[in-house]
Amino acid sequence: MSQAEIGLIGLGVMGANLALNIAEKGNRIAVFNRTVETTRKFHADAGELKSRIVPCETIEEFVAAIRPPRPIIIMIKAGESVDQQMEALKPHLASGDIMIDAGNANFRDTMRRFDSLKDTGLTFIGMGVSGGEEGARHGPSIMVGGTEESYARVEEVLTSIAAKYDGEPCVAWLGENGAGHFVKTIHNGIEYADMQMIAEIYGILRDGLRMTAEEIGEVFGTWNRGRLNSYLIEITEKVLKATDPLTGKPMVDMILDKAGQKGTGKWSAIEAQTMGVPATGIEAAVAARSISSMKEERETAEKILGLPSVGEFQVADKAAFITDLENALLAAKIGAYAQGFAVMSAASKEFGWSLPMPTIARIWRAGCIIRSQFLDEITSAFTKAPDAANLIVTPAFAALVKETDGALRRIVSAAVLGGLPVPALASALGYFDSYRRGRGTANVIQAQRDFFGAHGFDRVDGADSHHGPWGSGLNG
């Protein structure tokens, strides 16, 4: 039997589907999973793709089944398990072999792993994959980091399995070492913000307008046929319309309001903060997930503080209000994406990657969780202005912000006055209002810093005097 062209370790949700996708595109693939039973079941269930899959029960057997130089995808739980898996593989590999970590790694781990293989003859690729189960099976968006030469060796197979947007594959080499995993992290940070903003809009419809899950699902369905058309809006309609088989009630009403998180949102916020780039939408979304997980504390606080004492949520024209909600969501979404791209732009300089913004937007148009029509507009904006300081100052998006930010202001105001939490939507408004104001209020902060710490300030008239007359005698 001929050797496999590629290997894959980890037959969980993502790995199993990716392996089937690879086999379906005509590639012969060797597979290995820590739990042998999973490998056996995976192969037994592979149907007509069985003949292209080589199930292996030991690492030795797995490595021997792949034709050198071997590309090996590692799609397992992120973190230490990847280091352990790499250590287990290494003694069996030969010069030229490539280990490709396709999980949601912290890009700093990816940089370390990349460096650790220098001078060994082995190569490391850190590859972000997005699209969930369905994407992995039928076409994910793939963000590759590593040497360009190593990408060239796997480009054909990755292109064959990637999602296509108007025939263009949603895969690209984005830069050296951690570039691919950094971009995937920010993709997820944006995903967090997008999801949180959708949840806040749902909250206004549920707790403000007192609409049922089914009715709210209808609203999202309508929006999905308009400018908000996207995978996340599409699945929101579906989840809101689903019925719980156990109770016959709307499924969403039976789900505990505690959101999980595995790290990528938090890493996005940390890296943004570390580089001094505001990513308030992502930060608000991460914090909202953390607050959501404090269920018992929230219930206790509600008993002690009560809900905000505001009157009945009043809306004079429901249809106009729902149109405002649609535009508010679009405006807030622009803020979150603008921030995500600004973080990537800063990281590109910080880590010397030359991240290609139009390409990133292009490969997010299909396959990934944040895929949307909107990303085609971002692709076009960055193609016309690849060095724009911020998405919101490109002509197309500046026009869109001006058109929709009034709605965002009305919705945030209504929610705040109605006592409904909208931290991510409000963060977008705060971001727009701060970013577009040439003269802000940090002059007071600078004066305070100088007063208590003699930190100095620059003057608006450029005069060579950097301390205020605060009277301590130290700062004059």
Ligand SMILES: NC(=O)C1=CN([C@@H]2O[C@H](COP(=O)(O)OP(=O)(O)OC[C@H]3O[C@@H](n4cnc5c(N)ncnc54)[C@H](OP(=O)(O)O)[C@@H]3O)[C@@H](O)[C@H]2O)C=CC1
């Ligand atoms: N689910 C999703 O939507 C997406 C997930 N990802 C990322 O892909 C990676 C895999 O996720 P997913 O498929 O969902 O995870 P699953 O939980 O479905 O599968 C986890 C896999 O990791 C293996 N594994 C766990 N610990 C170890 C270890 N110490 N050594 C070797 N193998 C180990 C498991 O093997 P065993 O069967 O023996 O337990 C299993 O094959 C993660 O990094 C995840 O963040 C990326 C994009 C989307």
Ligand SMILES: O=C(CO)[C@H](O)[C@H](O)COP(=O)(O)O
């Ligand atoms: O990468 C993904 C989607 O793009 C994974 O589904 C990831 O698990 C999502 O992050 P979290 O679990 O923290 O919500």
